[in-house]
Each structure stands twice: as C-alpha cells, then as structure tokens.
Amino acid sequence: DLSAAYLAGLAFWAGLPWALKMPLGHLVDIMWRWKWLLVYLGAGLIGLSMIIMYLVITQTAMMEAIMPVNAWYITSFLLSPCGLVIQDAVADAMSVEAVPRVDAAGEPIPEEQSRALHVTMQTLGRFALISGTVAVAAMNIWMFRGIEAMDASAKAETYATIYLLALSIPVVSVSGVVLAGIQKYR
Numbered sequence: 001d002l003s004a005a006y007l008a009g010l011a012f013w014a015g016l017p018w019a020l021k022m023p024l025g026h027l028v029d030i031m032w033r034w035k036w037l038l039v040y041l042g043a044g045l046i047g048l049s050m051i052i053m054y055l056v057i058t059q060t061a062m063m064e065a066i067m068p069v070n071a072w073y074i075t076s077f078l079l080s081p082c083g084l085v086i087q088d089a090v091a092d093a094m095s096v097e098a099v100p101r102v103d104a105a106g107e108p109i110p111e112e113q114s115r116a117l118h119v120t121m122q123t124l125g126r127f128a129l130i131s132g133t134v135a136v137a138a139m140n141i142w143m144f145r146g147i148e149a150m151d152a153s154a155k156a157e158t159y160a161t162i163y164l165l166a167l168s169i170p171v172v173s174v175s176g177v178v179l180a181g182i183q184k185y186r
Contacts, residue, residue, distance in 0.1 A: 095121050095125050
C-alpha cells in the first residue's frame, strides 16, 4: 500500500549505494587483505534481503508481529543494493588482480600483452554480467507467464519461489571465496 511517489523516493535512496561505489572501491583497496570479508558482507546483505521478502510472503503474520510489512519491504529494498554494490566493488578490484604479472617462466609480461589480458578480463566480466541479467530476465518471463489469471495464493507462491531462487546469487559469491581459499591452500 505504498504510494508511487513514496516508491520513487525509495528508489532514490536505493540508488545511493551505487553513487558511493568509487569510495567503496577505495575502501576495498585499503582492506585488500580482508576482501573476502567484504564478499561475505555483500552476500549476507543480499541474502538477508531475499530472506526477508520470502518470509514476508510466506510468513506474513509472524513478520507483522515483529514489524509492519511496509517496514520489512523498505528494509529489504535498501539492503539488496548495499550488498550488490559492495560485491561489485570487490569484483572490480579483483578483476585487476586476476591478470598475472609474470609468465610461467617468471618473466614480467610485456605491457601490450598485459593490457590485452586486462581487456579480456573486463570483457569476460561484462559478458558474465549481461548473461546473468538475460538469464534472470528469461526466468522471470517464464515464471510470470499467466500470472494475471492466478489467484492470490498462486501469485504469492510464484513470488516466494523467485525470492528463494534469488538466494543463489549470494551462494555463488560465497562459493567463489571458498574456491579461492581452496586454491590458495593447495
């Protein structure tokens, strides 16, 4: 029951973390040794946002007993972009680190080849982002097909399923940190 004007104002506040991405990038550089904690923080914020929405849909009475549903929605709406921007800042910084500085023989990689490797890394990152966006859009189109003919409980079940599936985003992020830790250990 939030008004369109209120939602527009809320969208402004949800966009602020993206305006702070540059200072967050500097924070990532300062905390480079602990960047994995920032990935966990970002994943935690995204996951918490999705869990809140899932519970608001499936356990409305329980959530309302703690706080009004509108407040839960606003909290979830603001948490998600905070988590996403933290993870994006870390990913940007890590893409620079992913390119080797020396070849297999231990010799420095020539600047032209290094530049090409960085361009390739950025291209692969953009490709992954675009592919993920297209996959999510296609999945939403498929899941929302015929929703206008569904009753309220079927619609709620569809939304709940989408929020559960969205939990795969922080799982993928955390699995990357775990995999990196395993590789470093080995």
